[in-house]
Amino acid sequence: MWKSLTTATLTTLALTLPAHADTQFSYVDEAGKPATQLYVKDGKVRMETGGDAMMFDASSGTFTVIDHAEQSYMVMDAATMERMAAQAGQMQQRMAPQMAEMQAQMEHMSPEQRAMVEQMMGGLAANAADPSAMAMAAPKVEMKDMGGTRKVAGFRCKDVQMVVGGQSYARMCLAQLDSLDIPAADRATLEAMHEGMRHMTEMGPGAPSVPDIMPDGLAIAYQPEGPAVEDGDGPETLKAISHGGVSADLFTVPAGYRKQTMPDMGGR
Numbered sequence: 001m002w003k004s005l006t007t008a009t010l011t012t013l014a015l016t017l018p019a020h021a022d023t024q025f026s027y028v029d030e031a032g033k034p035a036t037q038l039y040v041k042d043g044k045v046r047m048e049t050g051g052d053a054m055m056f057d058a059s060s061g062t063f064t065v066i067d068h069a070e071q072s073y074m075v076m077d078a079a080t081m082e083r084m085a086a087q088a089g090q091m092q093q094r095m096a097p098q099m100a101e102m103q104a105q106m107e108h109m110s111p112e113q114r115a116m117v118e119q120m121m122g123g124l125a126a127n128a129a130d131p132s133a134m135a136m137a138a139p140k141v142e143m144k145d146m147g148g149t150r151k152v153a154g155f156r157c158k159d160v161q162m163v164v165g166g167q168s169y170a171r172m173c174l175a176q177l178d179s180l181d182i183p184a185a186d187r188a189t190l191e192a193m194h195e196g197m198r199h200m201t202e203m204g205p206g207a208p209s210v211p212d213i214m215p216d217g218l219a220i221a222y223q224p225e226g227p228a229v230e231d232g233d234g235p236e237t238l239k240a241i242s243h244g245g246v247s248a249d250l251f252t253v254p255a256g257y258r259k260q261t262m263p264d265m266g267g268r
Contacts, residue, residue, distance in 0.1 A: 021183035022246035025218075027236045035236045040186040041246040045193050050232075055251055058192040064253065072258045140165060143216050152220045153238045155180055160216065168225045170233070174217035181241045190218070 025038035039046045045056040053066040063076045106114050146159035150173060157173035177187045224233035 021185055022244050023182055023186040024242045024246055026239045026242070027222075028239045030235045030237075035234070039246050039250055040182075040189050041248065041251065043185075043189050043192075044251045045189055046250050056189075056193040056196065057251075058189050061192075061196055063196065066253060066257070068254075070258075071254075071256065072260050073253045074260045146171070153240060155220060155238070157220050158217070164227065167227055169228045170225055171223040172219040173221035175220050176217045180218065180220075181243075183243070 023040040025036075026034065027036040027038075029035045037048045043058040045058075047054045051068050053068070055064040055066070056062070057064075061077065064073055065076070066073045106117060109117070142163040144161040144163060146161055148159040149156055150159065151157070152173055152175075155175050156179060157175040159171065159173050161168055162170045162172060177190060182190070220238035222233075222236045224231075224235065
């Protein structure tokens with residue numbers, strides 16, 4: 001669930017949290033089989049989606065993405081994300097003359113030819129004359145209130161539609177954290193994680209991102225649409241929230257996994 005969404009400041013993530021408590025969120029797919037699992041313990045979060053996992057540590061403000069198929073992992077911290085965002089900006093500046101030339105050439109194309117080129121380049125050509133708008137910019141994410149509420153797993157939530165880049169991406173039912181059965185410590189940890197996700201998007205084009213499960217509250221029901229379905233997402237619904245018994249081992253990288261580094265985008 002939420003494989004490719006990008007949208008809570010890393011400098012504020014080293015929070016002083018109250019007494020810790022373990023919380024597990026169990027989601028099921030439309031057949032009732034286990035799906036996404038979310039664990040919170042001692043200022044850390046682990047989210048399992050499919051064969052991969054993502055971990056967050058509030059004390060350091062770091063995200064760790066684990067690829068079980070490749071037996072590898074990648075750590076994203078504030079310094080790494082800021083470096084990538086800066087490199088992306090430098091790359092855009094270097095590309096600006098070539099993109100401006102492309103834009104001039106496109107002015108002599110027929111509307112059909114121009115539309116074809118823009119579609120092939122995913123909108124890059126349309127913004128070629130403006131380096132600040134050039135293409136690596138993350139698509140705009142909008143949350144549209146659908147005007148209804150319902151109960152999922154006994155909790156009240158609000159129906160919304162997520163629109164990404166002008167396309168409907170998913171319908172979700174969002175519940176505010178303070179309305180759920182979550183201890184204050186674990187709620188603060190989840191809020192810190194969301195703040196980190198939001199901060200990534202504010203860094204600008206080129207910054208890495210991780211799935212944001214709380215665009216405006218915790219998604220306790222998720223129905224993918226359009227691109228999300230093409231990405232392999234499926235419907236999921238919260239089944240239960242439980243406490244206790246979350247192992248600390250869940251928040252460590254498996255032994256023998258290879259550490260990968262974020263790619264250098266050529267910035268100097």
